[in-house]
Amino acid sequence: MPVPGPRGGTRRLLLGVVLLLAAGCATYTARMAEPGELYYEADYVEAGEKLDGLVEDASNEDIELLRLERGKVRLAAGEFDSAIIDLREAERRFDEIEGTVSMGEALTTALVSEGSKEYQPDPHEKILVNTYLMLAYYLDGDLEGARVERNRTIGRLKVWADPGVPGERRPLDVPLARYLAALMYENEGLADDARIEYDAVRSLHPEAAPDTPNTYLTEIAVLAELGRSPVKVSREIRGYFAKHHGGFAGFFTLPGDGGDVIFPLPAGGIFDSSELGTVFTFAFPQQVPQPRLAARCCAVIDGVEAGPAVTLDDIEGASMEAFRRELPTILLKSAMRTYLQVIAQNKLHGDAGTIAGIVAKVFSAVERADTRSWQTLPAEVAVFRMEIAPGPHEVLVRYYDESGRRVASSPPTIVEVPEGRKAIAWFPGPR
Amino acid sequence: MKNLVALIAIALLLAGCAPKETREIDLATDTAEDADFSSADLFRITDGMVASIEANGFYRQYAATHGGEKPVMLLARALENKTDEHIDTRLVLEKIRTTMIKENMAVFVDDKAFDEALDQLNLQATDLYDNSKAARIGRFVGAKYILRGAISNLRKQEGRETINYMNVTLNIVEVETLLITWTDEVEYKRASTKGQYRR
Numbered sequence: 001m002p003v004p005g006p007r008g009g010t011r012r013l014l015l016g017v018v019l020l021l022a023a024g025c026a027t028y029t030a031r032m033a034e035p036g037e038l039y040y041e042a043d044y045v046e047a048g049e050k051l052d053g054l055v056e057d058a059s060n061e062d063i064e065l066l067r068l069e070r071g072k073v074r075l076a077a078g079e080f081d082s083a084i085i086d087l088r089e090a091e092r093r094f095d096e097i098e099g100t101v102s103m104g105e106a107l108t109t110a111l112v113s114e115g116s117k118e119y120q121p122d123p124h125e126k127i128l129v130n131t132y133l134m135l136a137y138y139l140d141g142d143l144e145g146a147r148v149e150r151n152r153t154i155g156r157l158k159v160w161a162d163p164g165v166p167g168e169r170r171p172l173d174v175p176l177a178r179y180l181a182a183l184m185y186e187n188e189g190l191a192d193d194a195r196i197e198y199d200a201v202r203s204l205h206p207e208a209a210p211d212t213p214n215t216y217l218t219e220i221a222v223l224a225e226l227g228r229s230p231v232k233v234s235r236e237i238r239g240y241f242a243k244h245h246g247g248f249a250g251f252f253t254l255p256g257d258g259g260d261v262i263f264p265l266p267a268g269g270i271f272d273s274s275e276l277g278t279v280f281t282f283a284f285p286q287q288v289p290q291p292r293l294a295a296r297c298c299a300v301i302d303g304v305e306a307g308p309a310v311t312l313d314d315i316e317g318a319s320m321e322a323f324r325r326e327l328p329t330i331l332l333k334s335a336m337r338t339y340l341q342v343i344a345q346n347k348l349h350g351d352a353g354t355i356a357g358i359v360a361k362v363f364s365a366v367e368r369a370d371t372r373s374w375q376t377l378p379a380e381v382a383v384f385r386m387e388i389a390p391g392p393h394e395v396l397v398r399y400y401d402e403s404g405r406r407v408a409s410s411p412p413t414i415v416e417v418p419e420g421r422k423a424i425a426w427f428p429g430p431r
Numbered sequence: 432m433k434n435l436v437a438l439i440a441i442a443l444l445l446a447g448c449a450p451k452e453t454r455e456i457d458l459a460t461d462t463a464e465d466a467d468f469s470s471a472d473l474f475r476i477t478d479g480m481v482a483s484i485e486a487n488g489f490y491r492q493y494a495a496t497h498g499g500e501k502p503v504m505l506l507a508r509a510l511e512n513k514t515d516e517h518i519d520t521r522l523v524l525e526k527i528r529t530t531m532i533k534e535n536m537a538v539f540v541d542d543k544a545f546d547e548a549l550d551q552l553n554l555q556a557t558d559l560y561d562n563s564k565a566a567r568i569g570r571f572v573g574a575k576y577i578l579r580g581a582i583s584n585l586r587k588q589e590g591r592e593t594i595n596y597m598n599v600t601l602n603i604v605e606v607e608t609l610l611i612t613w614t615d616e617v618e619y620k621r622a623s624t625k626g627q628y629r630r
């Protein structure tokens with residue numbers, strides 16, 4: 001006996017659910033567009049206020065990532081204590097969930113969307129949480145707190161980026177973290193520890209690391225961020241089911257240079273050969289490098305252009321590499337989810353008539369690619385370092401485009417350089 | 432399809448909230464929650480250190496050679512924290528100080544009260560106060576010994592397991608000579624594994 005379709009009231013209710021789901025489904029990249037723009041325009045106060053609103057309204061899945069964004073904005077604004085609170089809170093939760101599984105999340109991600117699980121940072125992002133904490137404590141004048149974060153950073157590097165561990169991890173290394181740690185080791189008189197970190201930096205960016213560490217020179221290191229790390233956008237991909245090598249498979253083509261992908265389906269069981277030829281779509285995250293305003297930068301110390309900063313960390317490269325490695329898993333999960341959704345829709349279509357259309361809308365409304373990533377990270381960090389007389393110095397950074405035209409300049413800041421120590425000046429940069 | 436609906440219902444239930452629960456924990460039988468520094472470690476360290484100072488008995492020797500006086504001591508600003516954890520290391524020192532005072536082992540100078548005491552002395556030296564009853568300037572007592580030390584750790588993390596070795600070394604240093612009058616260490620190594628499933 002056919003099951004009757006939903007009555008008017010039920011239909012309206014279901015459509016309401018559809019609308020509510022759709023309303024709550026703006027991608028992370030879309031939600032971060034405004035605060036992101038404000039941040040790269042150096043309007044940290046306004047960016048922070050926008051993020052306050054996002055954090056307040058955030059779901060459990062996104063709140064820690066938004067805290068990372070806000071922590072970075074507050075660091076740029078010089079609100080070090082607030083930055084520390086946000087970054088530490090996010091780090092605590094990331095540690096808590098690392099390596100664990102939530103059954104509820106496993107089911108919802110299998111059926112609905114990858115974005116319905118709590119955000120877990122990429123390895124280089126995990127290292128950068130502690131790196132920025134180290135910087136925040138240092139800039140706040142809490143050297144003991146900075147030392148603790150240095151030790152935590154080194155621990156993360158061992159787990160996630162050391163070349164000795166299985167798998168090629170050098171592309172995921174974070175030279176910024178190593179350089180900052182080395183500076184702190186030098187300030188503590190620990191030259192051997194500094195040398196280990198500088199050697200690792202040199203293997204990736206030979207110009208960035210000093211030839212030998214020293215624990216006696218009075219120096220300033222200017223760290224300047226350039227550009228914006230790649231963001232993920234949601235792309236809709238179409239595919240179809242067909243016979244393949246005696247079994248069934250889903251065929252789809254990735255945008256860009258991803259090429260054709262064939263996803264084998266379990267023969268028999270829940271797969272019905274009547275689904276052959278069914279055209280399906282699914283949302284897929286595509287990582288897009290962001291255009292840069294500045295190609296290079298120079299440190300200006302006491303009114304004199306002291307020299308060009310050299311590349312210390314290619315965060316854009318690490319981010320692209322992390323995504324490339326994650327791609328097969330993302331694909332597999334997306335294709336499997338689509339497959340389950342197609343089956344469910346076809347079953348419903350047979351069982352409940354018009355309800356199938358509504359459920360299809362629910363799925364298409366919910367199905368958004370997971371575009372989450374730490375979006376206030378820079379594309380690149382450059383370093384300039386020189387020996388300097390002890391005492392206060394006015395430091396700023398000038399940014400230039402490919403043609404050598406000056407495109408931006410940071411506000412000046414006064415840096416106190418203690419005798420026989422290394423002082424750090426950090427500048428968040430333009431897009 | 433019924434199975435699918437049931438699975439979604441289970442997922443929603445698993446994502447639900449549990450009621451808040453509050454309970455008292457007996458400090459004497461408290462155990463560490465994970466491999467990180469915990470209140471149980473604080474008790475273990477302070478108990479061990481005070482027992483060691485008691486066994487060493489330097490304060491009895493001091494009393495014997497100083498007409499029964501107790502040694503005057505000062506706490507370092509904090510323990511040198513060489514770990515990868517943000518620990519209130521001053522708490523370790525203050526807890527040892529509390530026990531040593533209660534056990535009549537030493538008297539301590541309160542370095543944290545210096546500024547406030549100085550303000551009071553200056554204020555009481557004015558005509559606002561009855562000068563015959565005012566606290567007198569020039570009677571601060573200098574410390575003969577400083578209680579100081581360091582806390583270090585070595586952490587190894589693999590998957591869901593964390594192994595943490597922690598070492599706390601304390602010294603009592605004679606101010607005049609910089610000689611270490613007493614030293615001891617408390618160390619432990621603890622492994623903890625996170626559950627595979629979370630809510």
